[in-house]
Amino acid sequence: MDSLFILLQHLVPQQLLSRAVGALARARHPRWLKNWVIRRFVNRFRVDLSEAEEPNPEAYATFNDFFTRPLREGARPLADADIVCPADGRISQIGDIAEHSIFQAKGRSYSTWSLLGGDEGWAERFRNGSFATIYLSPRDYHRVHMPLAGKLLASRYIPGELFSVNAVTAGGVEHLFARNERLVCYFDTEAGPMAMVLVGAMIVAGIETVWEGQVAPPPRRILHRDFSVAPAPVALGKGEEMGRFKLGSTVILLFPEGAMAWDERYAAGTPTRLGESLAALSPR
Template sequence: MSLARLFALIQYPLPHHLLSRLLGRLADCQQPWLKNALIQAFIRRFEVDMDEAAEPDPTAYATFNDFFTRALEDDARPIGEGVVSPADGTLSQFGPIEAGQLIQAKGHRFSAMELLGGDGEAARRYLGGSFATVYLSPSDYHRVHMPVGGTLTEMVYVPGRLFSVNAATTHHVPNLFARNERLVCHFDTEHGPMVMVLVGAMIVAAIETVWAGQITPLPRGDVQRIHFGTPVRLEKGEEMGRFKLGSTVVMGFAEKLDVDGLAPEQTVRMGQSLGQLPH
């Protein structure tokens, strides 16, 4: 048995939510000696470049979470043409949505309807469309931005597990992104409907949006849908949310995304052009 498969298997019995919430409390600790030690250890372990941060002094952050979700300098991520990457990370998979299925990893597909919380009507909007998945590792910048401009129409919280979403787990846990806790954000854009799914993961203490603040963790229960009477408009490149520790964003488009010379498992940066959608 490979180490990757063993890593995936040992996650099944773990108390995902309990571990994540306990570590979330640690990450929100404001004791200077503790939070500074955590931040400095993290910077050394992952070789974090603080020169591009809006606040380059690690000790200036009130908590580890504040450091982890730090802002960058205004010119650190130029915004490219067409559809741009919503985050720094790895473009793990992309392609057409065929028969309502998305690629998770080689040999693994999952259902768009399940990803969207069992909403068949929403899933039908993306039949014949395309998707792209960006994985944010712990060392990446952890704010999520708009790949194109759009108006928020609905937000859906979907409860679930909190498996890790790294490469080892995506290759060995079926339906991973449709199993984990997630936040589904539906937008109207000039290219038609777009959905951005912020997927929770092991040790992710919370998911936030710019229009509603911290959303997760919520008490586990049913799918919760929130409609917005007042439009929330966000332009391409604007921040839309953030992860408190690393996770994954799955984007869905009603049209085919013409990808610009990229390959699965390629490193991307927020604002980098991914491709073009028809108007």
């Protein structure tokens, strides 16, 4: 069944299907259909709306509004930690980067160079560094927040395929995260340079940032933005929202060698919760 699922991933029109779902997710009418879809989604994935700022599923104008719903005040207090979890989800993989190789699953790896869209200069900064891959399931809160304070240096949108992102595809699709559509955001932080990679997936109809709005899907070409010389720098504090998924996927964090140490309780499969302790900075 896993092999059949992966085969179907190759055969379906990924972009067409995802953009069609995106159009439906933006639709406000008919209201009865929008409300029916949201309620079915809540029941199917056991979504906890008690933590939402608006707990009534029919109060959302569109499915996208429901999916990217904000949390109520105080629902995710920040731990007293150097680096906190950027999202609700589950650890897919976490550990060290071997030279430029990032472990994916079941003996499969991909390179920092390919993940970052061929940017050798930035890839070199994360040589022998640390990475964490966090998967956001359909039931999770789908806004992504800063794991520590940072100033935005650059962003890079990289077009790609739209395979589903889950344990099956991670174990069966070569270079999964370096093949899918993604947005790379580079920050200057207390830990040194940090990359936050927001990875798209099947029927993920958009990726947004708080400073630019919807970034994906734009024209199908690499788009690089330099924010280091911007007249109004983008600086975000620890725990502040930096982006969101319209239907969810994966966040990958990259840090330089020796900059920090992951909390020992995290391993593949460990649940994550926004604001909980994730890592400590290394002494300097």
